[in-house]
Ligand SMILES: Nc1ncnc2c1ncn2[C@@H]1O[C@H](COP(=O)(O)OP(=O)(O)OP(=O)(O)O)[C@@H](O)[C@H]1O
């Protein structure tokens with residue numbers, strides 16, 4: 299499905315979000331003015347290598363940034379017209395789980411081993427939706443069916459250790475969507491799974507997005523996975539968005555050298571046998587971000603200006619924004 303026009307109001311907008319972690323004299327500027335928009339019925343993929351700021355972004359949206367050491371130094375996170383950043387904790391809690399939910403990379407870590415899956419789902423429903431036990435159990439059976447864990451509700455009586463990795467991830471997704479959230483965050487939800495299960499979970503997330511009409515933030519370090527699932531894509535590097543567009547435009551005409559290099563590292567049938575490109579070096583630590591364009595030490599197109607001047611994220615064409623002094627140029631003949 300092609301992404302919705304950005305003329306529509308987003309359900310959730312991150313505006314100029316800045317985050318700094320302070321440890322003694324060390325200051326790590328993990329996010330340096332991030333803008334992201336999320337629309338209903340749309341999966342927005344956020345992609346970047348390890349340490350680029352993906353999880354810090356999702357932690358802030360969930361209202362779970364630990365402070366100290368973290369601090370939101372600038373910006374807003376607007377859900378349905380309300381900036382959630384200044385809200386007191388009890389009000390933030392009304393959003394978490396109820397309106398904004400999250401699935402994680404390792405469901406085993408987040409499912410409570412001491413409680414049956416059924417108890418973990420019904421607890422959410424009783425707490426957030428005020429259902430009685432019977433109604434909560436009925437809804438839990440429906441949720442398990444929705445995530446592909448059977449119509450009979452048998453899994454409700456299982457403990458997490460009795461489930462396979464794929465089933466645990468499905469159960470975690472059932473808990474996440476239990477209160478019908480408008481916004482779902484999936485942070486590397488398939489990284490720990492084998493390829494077949496990965497595909498099944500991606501299909502499930504797409505199906506649930508369609509059925510429930512959610513806006514989804516899908517986080518991955520793998521542009522190939524994002525290509526599979528997303529309607530819109532943003533590329534993040536060293537705490538800044540460097541390129542953002544609909545999936546169609548981004549894959550048709552990547553403009554940022556970093557996006558192009560990420561694309562060259564996706565395995566493809568056409569390039570079978572050709573060695574995949576790897577990007578030399580790594581994302582700088584957040585307390586050592588280089589001056590100018592943070593990508594310049596690794597960029598095949600870098601010029602002198604790049605080490606002095608940080609390019610801002612601007613429109614290259616309608617609906618396609620990029621932060622690069624040489625956007626659209628190529629170093630590949
Ligand atoms: N508590 C913290 N204190 C100091 N720095 C932190 C803290 N949490 C995160 N950072 C830094 O913020 C930057 C972004 O981290 P983040 O966890 O968001 O990366 P990521 O893109 O999710 O990476 P990964 O793909 O490995 O999950 C990194 O440089 C990281 O070291």
Ligand code: SF4
Nearest residue numbers: 591594597604622623
């Ligand atoms: S601004 Fe310069 S260093 Fe940064 S990505 Fe563009 S060409 Fe490369």
Ligand SMILES: [Mg+2]
Nearest residue numbers: 352353354485
């Ligand atoms: Mg992460």
